[in-house]
Amino acid sequence: MSIIYFLIGCSVVLALAFLLAFFWSQRTGQNDDLYTPSVRILIDDEPDTNDKK
Amino acid sequence: MTESIFTQKTLCYHCGDECLTTRYTLEEKSFCCHGCKTVYTILAENNLCSYYSFNDHPGLTRARTDKRFDYLNEPAIIKELVDYTDDNLTIITFYIPHIHCSSCIWLLEKLNRFNAGVLYSRIDFLKKQLNVKYDPQKISLRELVELLFDIGYEPLISLQDVIKKQNRANEKDNLIQRIAVAGFCFGNVMLLSFPEYLGLSALEASFKHFFGWLNVLFSLPVVFYSGREYFVSAWQNLKNRVLNIDFPLALGIAVLFARTAAEVLTKSGAGFADTLCGLVFFLLVGKFVQRKTYHHISFERDYRSFFPVAVQVITDGAEKPVPLADLKVGERIVLRHNEIIPADAILLKGEALIDFSFVTGESIPVSKTLGEIIYAGGRQTSEAIELEVVKPVSQSYLTQLWNNEAFTRLQHNRMQTFNERVSKHFTIVLLIIAFGALLFWLPTSLNRGLAAFTAVLIVACPCALALSTPFTMSAALSIFDRNLFYLKNTAVVEQLAKIDTIVFDKTGTITTGTDNNITLSGSLTTSELQLVYSACINSNHPLSRMISQYLGKIDKLELKYYRETPGQGINALVGGHDVRIGSGKFVFGEFKEIGNQTRVHLLIDGKYCGYFAFKQNYRAGLRQTVNELSKYQTFLISGDSDHEKDELLPVFKSFDRMNFSQSPQKKLEFIQLLQRLKGKVIMMGDGLNDAGALRQSDLGIAVTDNINNFSPGCDAILDGRSFNKLPAFLKFSKSTVSIIHCSFLISLTYNLIGLSYAVTGKLSPLTAAILMPLSTATIISFTTVATHLAAKKRGL
Numbered sequence: 001m002s003i004i005y006f007l008i009g010c011s012v013v014l015a016l017a018f019l020l021a022f023f024w025s026q027r028t029g030q031n032d033d034l035y036t037p038s039v040r041i042l043i044d045d046e047p048d049t050n051d052k053k
Numbered sequence: 054m055t056e057s058i059f060t061q062k063t064l065c066y067h068c069g070d071e072c073l074t075t076r077y078t079l080e081e082k083s084f085c086c087h088g089c090k091t092v093y094t095i096l097a098e099n100n101l102c103s104y105y106s107f108n109d110h111p112g113l114t115r116a117r118t119d120k121r122f123d124y125l126n127e128p129a130i131i132k133e134l135v136d137y138t139d140d141n142l143t144i145i146t147f148y149i150p151h152i153h154c155s156s157c158i159w160l161l162e163k164l165n166r167f168n169a170g171v172l173y174s175r176i177d178f179l180k181k182q183l184n185v186k187y188d189p190q191k192i193s194l195r196e197l198v199e200l201l202f203d204i205g206y207e208p209l210i211s212l213q214d215v216i217k218k219q220n221r222a223n224e225k226d227n228l229i230q231r232i233a234v235a236g237f238c239f240g241n242v243m244l245l246s247f248p249e250y251l252g253l254s255a256l257e258a259s260f261k262h263f264f265g266w267l268n269v270l271f272s273l274p275v276v277f278y279s280g281r282e283y284f285v286s287a288w289q290n291l292k293n294r295v296l297n298i299d300f301p302l303a304l305g306i307a308v309l310f311a312r313t314a315a316e317v318l319t320k321s322g323a324g325f326a327d328t329l330c331g332l333v334f335f336l337l338v339g340k341f342v343q344r345k346t347y348h349h350i351s352f353e354r355d356y357r358s359f360f361p362v363a364v365q366v367i368t369d370g371a372e373k374p375v376p377l378a379d380l381k382v383g384e385r386i387v388l389r390h391n392e393i394i395p396a397d398a399i400l401l402k403g404e405a406l407i408d409f410s411f412v413t414g415e416s417i418p419v420s421k422t423l424g425e426i427i428y429a430g431g432r433q434t435s436e437a438i439e440l441e442v443v444k445p446v447s448q449s450y451l452t453q454l455w456n457n458e459a460f461t462r463l464q465h466n467r468m469q470t471f472n473e474r475v476s477k478h479f480t481i482v483l484l485i486i487a488f489g490a491l492l493f494w495l496p497t498s499l500n501r502g503l504a505a506f507t508a509v510l511i512v513a514c515p516c517a518l519a520l521s522t523p524f525t526m527s528a529a530l531s532i533f534d535r536n537l538f539y540l541k542n543t544a545v546v547e548q549l550a551k552i553d554t555i556v557f558d559k560t561g562t563i564t565t566g567t568d569n570n571i572t573l574s575g576s577l578t579t580s581e582l583q584l585v586y587s588a589c590i591n592s593n594h595p596l597s598r599m600i601s602q603y604l605g606k607i608d609k610l611e612l613k614y615y616r617e618t619p620g621q622g623i624n625a626l627v628g629g630h631d632v633r634i635g636s637g638k639f640v641f642g643e644f645k646e647i648g649n650q651t652r653v654h655l656l657i658d659g660k661y662c663g664y665f666a667f668k669q670n671y672r673a674g675l676r677q678t679v680n681e682l683s684k685y686q687t688f689l690i691s692g693d694s695d696h697e698k699d700e701l702l703p704v705f706k707s708f709d710r711m712n713f714s715q716s717p718q719k720k721l722e723f724i725q726l727l728q729r730l731k732g733k734v735i736m737m738g739d740g741l742n743d744a745g746a747l748r749q750s751d752l753g754i755a756v757t758d759n760i761n762n763f764s765p766g767c768d769a770i771l772d773g774r775s776f777n778k779l780p781a782f783l784k785f786s787k788s789t790v791s792i793i794h795c796s797f798l799i800s801l802t803y804n805l806i807g808l809s810y811a812v813t814g815k816l817s818p819l820t821a822a823i824l825m826p827l828s829t830a831t832i833i834s835f836t837t838v839a840t841h842l843a844a845k846k847r848g849l
Contacts (some may be wrong), residue, residue: 004260008267012241019237026229036178039155040162043107 065089067205069110071602092205096160099167104160111156112205122202124363124374125195125210134194134210134362142172143189147201147208152181160204167200168192183208210362228344232337235279238271239330245271246327250819265317268326276310280333298476298519301483305514306333312507325511328821332516335829343523343543360395360429360446364388367439382442389437396429396446403438407431420621470547471793472522476515483513490812505814511821512807517800517828521793524833528840529789536849537772538782545768547793548752549786551733555682556724556746558738559691559701562756565670565773571603575655575663583607585655588625588632592617596653597634600665622653630658674777676704681780686732690715690723690746721745737771781847788843795839796832803828 025031063072065085077084084090092112096102104111124130137144151157157176161183164171170191175184183206187197201208245264248257280303287303290296306329313324363374367385377395380386385401388394394407405421409431418434421427426443487509494502526543533540540546557563577585587610589597614626622635633640633656640654655662672678679687689701689711698711705711712723720738724746727734736743736750739757747753747767755767756776771779807824810816 001257001260005263008245008263011244012267015237015241019233022233023230026233031229033177033179036158036176039158039178043155043159 064110065112066105067093067110067112069112071605089205092203095167095203101160101163101166104156107156107159108154111154122195122198123365123372124361124376125198126193127363127374127376130362130374130376131194138189141188141190142186143194144184144186145194145197147183147185147198147210149181149183149201149206149208151206152176152178152183157206161201161206164200167204168196171197228337228341231279231282232334232341234274235330235334235337238275238279239327239334242268242271242326242330246323246818246822249323250822261323262317262320265320265323268324269314269317272310272313272326272329275330275333276306279337280306283336296477296480298472298479298515301476301480301510301513301515302336302519305510305516308507308510309514312511323818325818325821328511328818328825331822331826331829332514335516335826336519339520339523342527361393364395377446380442380446382445384442386440386442387437388433388440390433390435392433394427394429394431394433394440396442397444398427398429398440398442400425400427401439401441404435405433405438406435408434470522470544471790471797472518475797476518479515479518483510483515486513486808486812490814493812494814501814504816505812508811508814508816509808512811512816512824513804514825515800515804516825517803517832518797520829521796521800521832521836525789525792525796525836525840528837529785529844532785532840532844532849533782536778536782537775538778539770539772541768545752546786546789548733548768549735549783550790552685552735552752552783554686554688554727554732554734556688556690556727556734556736556750557679558720558736558743558746558756559689559697561739562737562743563672563675563689563776565672565758571599572666572668573603573663574666575661577655577662581657581662583610584627584630584632584657585634587612587627588615588623588634591615591625592623596665596667597623599667600634600653603665632657672773672776678777678779679704682783685783688712688723688727690720692716692720717743717745721749724749738767778849781849785844785847785849788847789840792836792839792843796836799835800828800832803831 063083064070065072066082067084067089070085070089072083072085077087077090079090079093082093084093089112093102096104125134131138135143135145149161152161158178161176162174164174164185168191171185171187173184173186176182177184183201185197192200198208198210245267248264249261283299283303283306286297286299290299309325309329309332313326313329316322316324360377363376364380365372365387366375366380367373367387372387375384380396386395386398400421400423402423405425405427406418407421407427408418409428419431427440429446487506490505490509491502494505523543526546529546530540530543533546540549582604586601586604586607589600589604590609591612592598610628612625612627613629614624616624618624618635618639622633622639625632625634634653637652637654640656652667653665655664687705687710689705691711691713692715698708698713701711702708712719715723720736720743724734724736728749728751733752734750735752735754736746737754737756738744738747739755743755747755752769753767754769754771756771756773758773803824807816807820810820
């Protein structure tokens with residue numbers, strides 16, 4: 001059953017990694033604006049036909 | 054009589070306003086003004102017409118086309134505005150009030166299509182902010198702002214940069230991180246505690262210590278990082294000899310941690326690590342929920358955010374932009390159409406037609422004569438004028454008003470919240486029970502005494518109590534929000550429930566600021582109306598514009614002669630007829646206006662044809678709304694003269710309840726008087742002339758038709774459209790308070806159940822671990838459901 005020690009160690013490390021990832025996203029402002037991207041994604045790109053004028 | 058001439062209304066392709074002439078058409082699209090047409094042209098040139106495909110009429114009306122951004126060339130001003138700058142990159146954040154739809158996002162994020170100097174542009178839609186990175190070598194700040202202006206998105210640039218202040222506040226606050234840490238530890242500790250609850254066999258006893266140690270380890274960041282503020286706050290309150298809810302919370306956290314550590318160290322038990330982490334986690338979540346912020350409204354704006362950044366000063370015959378702070382007495386300044394008077398000044402040149410709606414709420418512009426002093430805060434609505442500054446910006450009438458005692462004084466007269474009152478008694482009772490348990494068991498066994506003492510503090514830790522207010526209030530706040538009533542913070546809801554006196558301001562509060570009621574007295578033939586329309590359409594005066602709008606789209610006749618005396622009237626020769634339109638004095642020479650309306654008289658070929666009367670509209674359902682408030686004392690207080698006294702009598706019932714011709718100072722004193730008579734007063738007002746009264750009152754509500762307006766000194770902002778919901782709001786706030794009382798009872802019940810275990814000293818970690826989350830869950834679901842039900846009952 002000593003494997004439990006190892007497994008718990010693994011799970012904590014993994015969870016810590018997620019926590020740090022969250023901190024990183026928070027620090028770099030990824031959660032600052034939770035609304036605009038939801039609108040932005042619905043806007044279609046127009047065809048690039050006469051773009052270079 | 055006039056109905057016959059209403060033809061099909063054409064809406065402007067750009068902004069959706071009604072087109073009054075057929076003058077501006079392009080590619081079969083009609084525009085209301087030259088400005089809108091220009092914006093369309095610019096977009097068309099850059100192949101950006103998809104702008105119009107996402108929404109109908111996404112633009113802002115562009116009746117105004119003059120630019121005044123010269124001041125953005127001043128390095129000193131640029132430095133104040135930008136977030137970051139070096140040789141090749143400048144970052145700036147604009148606040149653009151007009152951002153309102155997906156077309157805005159689409160267009161503003163394509164700024165580099167207009168100018169390659171723009172490297173990056175991103176919108177924060179809710180905050181109405183535009184973040185731009187650009188190359189200052191290729192495009193200057195002024196050009197950038199002009200570009201935004203040209204496409205119809207004029208940024209609001211003001212001295213007090215609200216945006217930056219808000220951003221900084223967010224950075225400092227790491228509540229979310231603290232929640233994340235607490236949540237992380239909570240989850241892990243729960244997992245590690247389960248085996249203990251489910252029972253470990255003798256074989257697995259070694260795990261027990263391992264798990265115990267891990268639990269203590271996980272509790273460390275929860276107590277010393279996430280829960281730190283509770284200790285700080287409790288300590289500060291103790292120093293100020295106040296017992297608030299943070300004290301029992303801090304005590305609970307400390308005792309939980311001490312006991313867990315002790316049990317694990319002495320191997321005598323599993324401790325309460327999961328209860329501890331859960332407690333801190335839920336508390337912080339409650340705090341997060343309570344802290345609702347409105348990105349699009351700022352309660353902290355002061356007069357500086359309203360004033361322009363710079364003003365054009367004439368020195369040696371040349372105009373030069375000067376930052377407002379450097380403006381000195383005796384300097385000559387130039388103000389153009391739509392600019393704001395930054396300091397009290399004497400009119401030297403030009404026709405001043407000043408819109409003081411911001412200061413007084415009065416929407417019809419006032420005309421001023423040469424040599425008259427014009428107070429700061431008005432907006433020039435006609436041609437350019439020259440003024441001499443007589444008082445520095447900081448000492449002007451408006452700023453003086455702002456710096457009035459009432460604004461700087463700290464708020465001590467605000468009511469205590471229920472939570473504050475209860476937690477004091479709660480803490481005392483809790484300590485008595487805890488020490489009672491300790492003393493009771495002490496003769497028997499020290500250990501059992503300590504166990505009982507700590508168990509009482511753990512079980513009675515007022516987690517549910519601390520959560521009941523934030524969750525109820527935030528639910529209430531979102532309901533208010535949905536009904537266009539924006540509260541500054543959650544404490545305002547409770548204050549709202551305690552009110553017994555309501556004082557209304559008149560102009561702009563119970564009247565609508567924008568649409569005036571136009572009535573035409575006298576009978577005019579269609580052709581006569583055509584003459585009037587043809588003359589009025591040429592004038593930019595607000596009244597002329599309202600008349601043209603009122604008449605709708607008529608074919609315009611050619612003018613032979615046209616002369617406008619600004620602020621007075623129009624004299625025109627149309628289709629062979631001599632038309633004079635304007636004030637009584639302008640039309641008849643000597644004339645004394647009867648009645649108390651604003652009137653525009655019509656004289657065609659020397660024959661008097663009647664007049665247009667402009668009357669302020671009362672808000673819809675005013676009378677009914679005030680009637681529904683019969684349980685409250687209602688008063689009217691107005692800066693205007695009393696000519697609408699009789700009309701308002703049915704609303705306010707008695708002349709004693711209506712006060713007219715009150716100065717801002719008098720309004721403030723009136724509120725003070727009511728408060729001395731033990732009234733809890735709501736002041737409903739708008740504009741700066743009510744600011745003192747708003748601040749003095751127990752609850753200041755600013756009523757406005759545009760929530761982005763400047764509303765100083767208020768605790769809440771009410772959108773004019775929801776004015777008639779005021780009685781419902783007040784009733785709902787009372788229900789909210791009852792809900793808090795109920796949830797308090799529920800949490801007390803849980804505490805009593807827990808206490809019955811605790812005083813015996815035999816509180817098992819499992820009981821605590823079940824009781825704590827269970828009470829929390831009950832409280833959260835009860836408050837949320839009850840609040841929404843209460844709102845539904847009130848029709849909100």
